Amino acid sequence: MNETPAGDYSPEEFLICTVARLLDDASVRHVAVGAASPIPGSAALLLRAANGDRPRVSLIHGKATNPFTDGAREIFDCAGQGRIDVFFLGGVQIDGEANINLVGTGEYPNVDKRFPGSFGSAFMYFVVPRVILFRPEHSRRVFVPKVDFVSAPGWSPPDVRRPGGPKFLVTELCVMTFDASRRRFRLESVTPGHTLEEVRDNTGFDFDVAENAGETPPPEADRLELLRLRVGSEIADTYPEFARRVFGAAA
Amino acid sequence: MTPTTVDALAEQIPDGALLALPPAYGYVPTALIHALIRRGARDLRLLCVPIGGIAVDLLIGAGCVAEVEAAAVSLAEAGPAPAFTRAVEQGRVRMRDTTCPAVHSALQATEKGVPFMPLGGVIGSDIERHRDDWRVVDDPMDAGGGRILLVPAIQPDFALIHGVVADRDGNVWIGRRREMVTMAHAAKTTLATVERMQDESLLADEASAAATLPGLYMGGIAEAPRGALPQGLADHYAPDAAAIADYARMAKTEDGFRSYLEAHVLAPAADAAAHVLASAADAAE
Numbered sequence: 001m002n003e004t005p006a007g008d009y010s011p012e013e014f015l016i017c018t019v020a021r022l023l024d025d026a027s028v029r030h031v032a033v034g035a036a037s038p039i040p041g042s043a044a045l046l047l048r049a050a051n052g053d054r055p056r057v058s059l060i061h062g063k064a065t066n067p068f069t070d071g072a073r074e075i076f077d078c079a080g081q082g083r084i085d086v087f088f089l090g091g092v093q094i095d096g097e098a099n100i101n102l103v104g105t106g107e108y109p110n111v112d113k114r115f116p117g118s119f120g121s122a123f124m125y126f127v128v129p130r131v132i133l134f135r136p137e138h139s140r141r142v143f144v145p146k147v148d149f150v151s152a153p154g155w156s157p158p159d160v161r162r163p164g165g166p167k168f169l170v171t172e173l174c175v176m177t178f179d180a181s182r183r184r185f186r187l188e189s190v191t192p193g194h195t196l197e198e199v200r201d202n203t204g205f206d207f208d209v210a211e212n213a214g215e216t217p218p219p220e221a222d223r224l225e226l227l228r229l230r231v232g233s234e235i236a237d238t239y240p241e242f243a244r245r246v247f248g249a250a251a
Numbered sequence: 252m253t254p255t256t257v258d259a260l261a262e263q264i265p266d267g268a269l270l271a272l273p274p275a276y277g278y279v280p281t282a283l284i285h286a287l288i289r290r291g292a293r294d295l296r297l298l299c300v301p302i303g304g305i306a307v308d309l310l311i312g313a314g315c316v317a318e319v320e321a322a323a324v325s326l327a328e329a330g331p332a333p334a335f336t337r338a339v340e341q342g343r344v345r346m347r348d349t350t351c352p353a354v355h356s357a358l359q360a361t362e363k364g365v366p367f368m369p370l371g372g373v374i375g376s377d378i379e380r381h382r383d384d385w386r387v388v389d390d391p392m393d394a395g396g397g398r399i400l401l402v403p404a405i406q407p408d409f410a411l412i413h414g415v416v417a418d419r420d421g422n423v424w425i426g427r428r429r430e431m432v433t434m435a436h437a438a439k440t441t442l443a444t445v446e447r448m449q450d451e452s453l454l455a456d457e458a459s460a461a462a463t464l465p466g467l468y469m470g471g472i473a474e475a476p477r478g479a480l481p482q483g484l485a486d487h488y489a490p491d492a493a494a495i496a497d498y499a500r501m502a503k504t505e506d507g508f509r510s511y512l513e514a515h516v517l518a519p520a521a522d523a524a525a526h527v528l529a530s531a532a533d534a535a536e
Contacts, residue, residue, distance in 0.1 A: 035302070036327065061276050061327070063485075071429030072274060072301060073355035080352075080371055102323070103348060104339075108377065114339040116331065117323030118378055119302065120351035126372030151350075153375040159397040160374050240492070241328050 009219050011172065012039060012246045013227060014191070015136060017219035018175060019043035022132060022168050023055065023086060030056040031086040032075060032128075035119055038235060038242035040088040040134050041065075045231045050223055055085070062238035076120055079127045082163065087128040089121050089166075090135050093147040096205025097183045098133065098154025098166040100125070101147035108149045118151035125152035128164040133178075138171035140204045155180045174199050175216055176207065184208055189216040252421030252466055257473045260442045261286035264409055267317075269296040271358070271407035271434045275304030275327060275482055275490075278428055280413040280444045282478035285516045288313040298407055299324065300358065300430050301351035305481065305498060308332040309516065311344055312508045320347040320405075322354060329495045333502035348378050353385075353402050355430070360404035361437035367401045374400055410438035413479045414464070415487060417445040421466025422453040426485055432464055440470030444478045446487065 009017075020043040023031055031044040044057040045065075059065040060075050068074040078084055091100035092115045102118045104111030125131055135142055156162040169176040169185060173194050176185040186208040190196060192215050219227075232247025260283055264270070273279055277300075284306040287295075292315045299307055299321035307324050310316050312334030324335040338344045353370055360368040367386075373379050374387055384403055390396040412431045414423035423443050425431045435441040441464070453463045481498070483490035501507035 035323070036325075069427045069429070071355075071427075071431070071433060072277070073352065073359075073430065073433065076352035076355065103377075108381065109346060110342055111340065114336045116325035117302070117321055117348060118350050118376070119323045122350035122376045122378050123352045123370070123372040150375070150377040152372075156375055161371060161395075161397050161399075239328065 009224055010246060011136075012042075013219055013224060015039050015170065015172070016042045016046060016227060017223050018216055019132065019134065019170055020047045020050075020223065021217075022170070022175075023047050028055050028085045028130065030058065030084050032058045032060065032079070032084045033088060034060055034075075034124075037088050037090075037134070038239040038246075039136075040132065041238060042227070042231055042235045044086075045234050046223060046227050049226050049230050049234075058084075059238045064237045065234070076123055079124055082127070082129075084128050086130045086132065087124045088132050088134050089125060089152070090133065091142070091147070091151070093142060093144045094133060094135060094169070095144050095147045095154075096185065096207065098169075098178050098180075098185070099147045099150045100133065100152050100154070101149045102151040103149040105148050111149075121152040124164075125154075125166070126156070126160075126162045126164055130167045131165060133166055133169040135169070136172045138173040138199070138202050140202060143203045143205060145204050154178065155183050173202065186210055187213050189214055191216050192218060252419070252469060252472055254417070254448055254472050254474055257282050257286045257444060257475050257478070258289070260444070260471050260473050261290045261292070263442065263471055264292065264295075266293045267295070268408040269298060271298045271300050271410040271438055272303065272307060273300055273412055273428065273431055273434065274302045277430055278413040278415075278425060278484060279304065279306050279479045279482040280411045280442075280475075281306055281480060281482060282475035283411055283413075283442065283444050283473075284309060288315060288512070288516050291315075293317075297321070298354065298405060300434055301349070301354040303332070303335070305332070305495060308334045308502065309512070311335050311338050312502060313512060313516075316344050318345040318347065320349055320354070322349050322351040326495060326499050329492070329499040333499065334508060348381065350376075350378055353400075354405075355433065357402045357405040358433045358437040360402070361406045362433060365404065367403050370400045370402055371396075372400075374398055405437065407434070407438040408440075409470070410434035410441040412441060412443050412464075413475070413484070414443050414445045415484065416447055416449050416453070417443065417472050418449055418451065418453045420452060420454075421469040421472055423464045423466075423469065423472070424453050424459060424462055425464050426462050428485070435464050435468040438468075441468045442471045443469060444473050444475035446474075446476055446478065446484070448472075448474055
């Protein structure tokens with residue numbers, strides 16, 4: 001088991017508890033988690049464990065946690081109908097208008113550095129009402145003035161049907177909200193031990209700051225315990241390497 | 252349907268063919284991919300349904316591929332797909348970027364015999380801007396949808412899949428991984444490797460029939476026990492994470508990739524065993 005003393009926590013545990021708080025809302029009935037997202041997946045499972053049985057959590061690359069029986073298309077059909085309330089996306093680059101790039105840096109198609117690709121982002125970003133952008137690395141390499149390739153745009157003109165979009169951004173340094181009508185991020189809280197200046201220095205775009213912006217709360221003791229005792233082994237079904245590293249858990 | 256060998260299946264696939272391949276979490280026909288590399292296939296066009304893994308990376312690194320259409324290619328927890336990354340950065344394969352539901356929709360159009368399918372979202376992305384085969388139109392039904400994307404139907408020449416079991420009529424049990432059903436419905440024909448053959452019809456029992464791909468779509472079947480490895484196969488075996496991690500490490504260099512190919516693909520004991528079993532099944536017919 002985890003050797004971290006009580007009151008202390010790892011950066012992963014801090015992020016998991018931070019993300020879980022953003023899901024804790026009565027309108028969130030179903031959280032879906034896509035490829036390569038162990039921290040968001042753990043956050044959703046943590047909230048479910050804390051609340052008893054809400055929200056429904058679907059980890060699409062898992063087995064015990066994957067409810068879909070109609071192949072890889074079902075999650076998208078489900079999302080298109082509004083049956084998924086929260087989804088997570090990341091980005092090699094993210095800009096100030098919440099455009100995300102999962103394809104590569106440099107001039108497309110002859111990119112300098114190629115990344116795996118856009119996955120389902122170009123669809124999910126439009127249809128899921130509460131998309132949480134999750135990108136731990138907070139640097140000017142990631143948070144750029146303008147992305148080199150738009151895998152999915154952060155906002156759309158009125159003649160494009162778009163019930164969904166970005167609502168939050170979570171990084172190792174801060175939590176921000178996104179206002180699609182103003183096409184701007186707003187800083188809501190800063191990770192303990194870090195400062196607003198540090199966030200500005202490491203962000204390549206301008207953003208607003210909430211009047212009451214303070215520190216992001218540390219993990220709640222009861223949730224930390226739940227995380228270590230229960231969620232670690234649950235997430236191991238989908239992310240065995242992550243579970244071993246962070247929780248010392250086996251599938 | 253008389254089962255054949257994995258290498259004979261690979262011989263049915265001509266250079267330049269458009270192949271639909273299942274994702275890493277599906278049932279990946281790794282043994283057949285190895286056989287395609289051994290036969291020296293060239294100029295293949297790959298449609299990843301909707302993302303590619305180690306099988307796609309191997310085909311690209313071995314020089315079999317001219318073009319890839321995928322929503323992503325990666326080795327998941329083992330990191331980036333090294334041969335794919337190298338080939339795209341060096342411009343050695345043509346990459347057609349797409350997004351997961353666009354692949355599914357394009358295959359569903361072919362399933363239904365219609366020329367295109369509308370899809371929500373996507374408008375305003377650079378994926379759409381770079382796809383000259385896609386169209387954005389005003390909602391023709393005036394149903395309040397605004398502008399909408401149309402993606403053309405895709406008909407692969409072959410769908411390549413791995414199944415758990417096939418019967419003598421060529422029906423193949425694929426469990427809940429139903430993207431393989433869509434692939435088979437849309438492709439001109441499907442080539443399947445399976446863990447084993449059985450005499451009893453999979454359609455005789457309602458529970459197995461519901462998860463079975465009918466033989467009418469099949470162009471060839473070969474037995475390949477543990478034929479998805481190093482990818483996993485649902486309840487039957489787990490992915491070999493250590494082998495995939497080894498590949499991820501070795502394939503970072505061209506030399507390392509060649510070493511992996513020589514050790515695991517070009518002279519593979521496991522694949523050779525699969526051929527012997529398939530031949531025995533042929534002899535028993």
